[in-house]
Amino acid sequence: MSEAKTTAPTLAEKVEKATHQNTYLCYQCKRCSAGCPMAEHFDKLPNEVMLAIQNDDNSIMNSKTVWLCASCQTCNTRCPQSLDIPGILDYFRQETINSASVPETARFFKTFMRNARFFGRVYEAGLMGELNLREGKPLRDIGMGLNMIRRGKIRLTPDFARAPKTVSPQRPSSKAIAYYPGCSLHSTGKAFDLSFRGVVGELGGELKEIPGWVCCGTTPSHGVDAVAAVALPLKNLAIAEKMGVGKVVAPCAACFSRFQAALHHYRSDAPLSEKVDSALNENYRDAVSVENALDWLSTVDSDSIVKRVKRPLKGLKVACYYGCLLTRPPSVTGADDAENPTQMERIVRLLGGEPVDFGRKTDCCGGSLAVSHVQIAKGLTAKILIDAKRHGADIIAVACPLCQVNLDERQPEMSTSLDFTIPVLYITQLMALAFGLPRETQALEQSAINADL
Ligand code: SF4
Ligand code: SF4
Ligand code: SF4
Structure with a gap:
C-alpha cells in the first residue's frame, strides 16, 4: 500500500x-x-x-x-x-524580524513597539534616545532634536496612557465627534492639533478627545505583529463606541491609514478577526467609522468657510502636498481620486489663495524611513520641495504631521541640495490665519522655516 x-x-x-x-x-x-x-x-x-x-x-x-x-x-x-x-x-x-536583511529598520520597528506598549503612547524623546544608544550614535540628530524641544515640538516627559475601565457616554442630543489626536498631534504635530481644534470650533463643530486613547501602532506594527496592527486601532474604536459616537476623526495621515487598514482586515479576514477579538477582550461591535481632517473639512460648505475669512491669503501661491497615506490605497482609504486629490486646493481658493499645479503632490517623502535611513528620506523630500518651488509655490500646505516634520525640519540640513527654503504649514494653520484666530491657534512659531505671514 x-x-x-x-x-x-x-x-x-x-x-x-x-x-x-x-x-x-x-x-x-x-x-x-x-x-x-x-x-x-x-x-x-x-x-x-x-x-x-x-x-x-x-x-x-x-x-x-x-x-x-x-x-x-x-x-x-x-x-x-x-x-x-x-x-x-x-x-x-x-x-x-529577528534576522532582518536591513537591521536598522527592524531595530526601529521593535524599539517603537516596545516604547508604545510600555507608555501606551509613543514617547519620542525616549524612543530616539534608546535608538541612538543601541546604534552607538548618541548625538544623532541632536541639533534638530534640541530645536524641536525649544519650539515645544518634542516633549521631555512621557504621556502614560491606558484604556479606561468606564467611559461616560455622550448626551443623545450631542453632535460631538470623537477625536483621536494620536501620538504625533500631542508632540511633533502640536501645531496641527491646535489649529485643527481651533478651526473646527470656529466652524461650529465639537471634538471630544477619546479618553485614554493609545498608540495606533502606525507603520511599525504591521511589520512586526499582524494581530497588534489591527487590535491597537480597534482598542481606540472600542472606547469611542462606549462614548456613543458614530464617527472618529483622526487627522494624522498615518493614524487614519492604520485605522482604515485595521477595519479593512478585521472585516475581510475572519481568522484574523477572531484573534483580534480575543486580544481586545472587549465587546467590540464595529459601529464607528473613521475620517481624516480633510474628510471632515470637505463636509463644510463653501459659504461657511468664505464668510469667516477676515485676512484673505491674497497672492499666496500654495503647493498642496498630500503624501501617501491620506489617499492610498483607495480600496482601504475610500479616497475618490487617490492620485490627484483636490480637497486642500478647494480650501486654499476659498481662503483667497492660489493653489499651484504640483506633480509630486502624492509622492512619498520617505517619512517611514526618516529615522532609520535619513539620507534616503532626504533624497525623496528634496524632490518634493524642488518641484513645489519650481511651480512657483511660496508655501507648502500639508495635512500629515509626519510629512510636515520631514519636509520642514530637515530643510536646514539640506543646504547642499537646496538653494532655497520654503515654509511648510498645515492647511488648518492657513485657515486659522485667514480666519484671524489667535496666534496660539495659528501656532506658526512651531515650524523650523519661518512662514513670515
Ligand atoms: S510622511 Fe511621507 S511617507 Fe509618510 S505618509 Fe506622509 S508622504 Fe508618505
Ligand atoms: S503591478 Fe503588474 S507586475 Fe506588479 S504585482 Fe501587479 S500584476 Fe504584477
Ligand atoms: S511602491 Fe515601493 S516603497 Fe511603495 S509600498 Fe510599494 S514596494 Fe513599498
Missing part, C-alpha cells in the same frame, strides 16, 4: 495563507516597479519579488527590499490585479 505523500507548502501557498493574496495573478506588467519611489535602493523590484514567490525562491526573504519598502502604497494602488505588495512584504518582515 502506498503511503500518502505530504509536501511542504510552497512560498506562494504560505504567502496566500497569511495575506490572502494569490501571487500567481501577477503577470509581470511592472506597473508596481515603475511607480515605486524606492526602486533605486532595492535589490529586487516589486515585480521581481512577485516572480520570486511564483518560482518558490525563498531567498527573497533575505532581500533588502523587504525592509526598505517605505509602505507608500503606490504599487498596490496601481496594480491592475489589485495585489497588496506591501502587505506581502509585511508578511516577510514578520517572518524575518
Whole structure:
C-alpha cells in the first residue's frame, strides 16, 4: 500500500495563507516597479519579488527590499490585479524580524513597539534616545532634536496612557465627534492639533478627545505583529463606541491609514478577526467609522468657510502636498481620486489663495524611513520641495504631521541640495490665519522655516 505523500507548502501557498493574496495573478506588467519611489535602493523590484514567490525562491526573504519598502502604497494602488505588495512584504518582515536583511529598520520597528506598549503612547524623546544608544550614535540628530524641544515640538516627559475601565457616554442630543489626536498631534504635530481644534470650533463643530486613547501602532506594527496592527486601532474604536459616537476623526495621515487598514482586515479576514477579538477582550461591535481632517473639512460648505475669512491669503501661491497615506490605497482609504486629490486646493481658493499645479503632490517623502535611513528620506523630500518651488509655490500646505516634520525640519540640513527654503504649514494653520484666530491657534512659531505671514 502506498503511503500518502505530504509536501511542504510552497512560498506562494504560505504567502496566500497569511495575506490572502494569490501571487500567481501577477503577470509581470511592472506597473508596481515603475511607480515605486524606492526602486533605486532595492535589490529586487516589486515585480521581481512577485516572480520570486511564483518560482518558490525563498531567498527573497533575505532581500533588502523587504525592509526598505517605505509602505507608500503606490504599487498596490496601481496594480491592475489589485495585489497588496506591501502587505506581502509585511508578511516577510514578520517572518524575518529577528534576522532582518536591513537591521536598522527592524531595530526601529521593535524599539517603537516596545516604547508604545510600555507608555501606551509613543514617547519620542525616549524612543530616539534608546535608538541612538543601541546604534552607538548618541548625538544623532541632536541639533534638530534640541530645536524641536525649544519650539515645544518634542516633549521631555512621557504621556502614560491606558484604556479606561468606564467611559461616560455622550448626551443623545450631542453632535460631538470623537477625536483621536494620536501620538504625533500631542508632540511633533502640536501645531496641527491646535489649529485643527481651533478651526473646527470656529466652524461650529465639537471634538471630544477619546479618553485614554493609545498608540495606533502606525507603520511599525504591521511589520512586526499582524494581530497588534489591527487590535491597537480597534482598542481606540472600542472606547469611542462606549462614548456613543458614530464617527472618529483622526487627522494624522498615518493614524487614519492604520485605522482604515485595521477595519479593512478585521472585516475581510475572519481568522484574523477572531484573534483580534480575543486580544481586545472587549465587546467590540464595529459601529464607528473613521475620517481624516480633510474628510471632515470637505463636509463644510463653501459659504461657511468664505464668510469667516477676515485676512484673505491674497497672492499666496500654495503647493498642496498630500503624501501617501491620506489617499492610498483607495480600496482601504475610500479616497475618490487617490492620485490627484483636490480637497486642500478647494480650501486654499476659498481662503483667497492660489493653489499651484504640483506633480509630486502624492509622492512619498520617505517619512517611514526618516529615522532609520535619513539620507534616503532626504533624497525623496528634496524632490518634493524642488518641484513645489519650481511651480512657483511660496508655501507648502500639508495635512500629515509626519510629512510636515520631514519636509520642514530637515530643510536646514539640506543646504547642499537646496538653494532655497520654503515654509511648510498645515492647511488648518492657513485657515486659522485667514480666519484671524489667535496666534496660539495659528501656532506658526512651531515650524523650523519661518512662514513670515
Ligand atoms: S503591478 Fe501587479 S500584476 Fe503588474 S507586475 Fe506588479 S504585482 Fe504584477
Ligand atoms: S509600498 Fe511603495 S516603497 Fe513599498 S514596494 Fe510599494 S511602491 Fe515601493
Ligand atoms: S510622511 Fe511621507 S511617507 Fe509618510 S505618509 Fe506622509 S508622504 Fe508618505
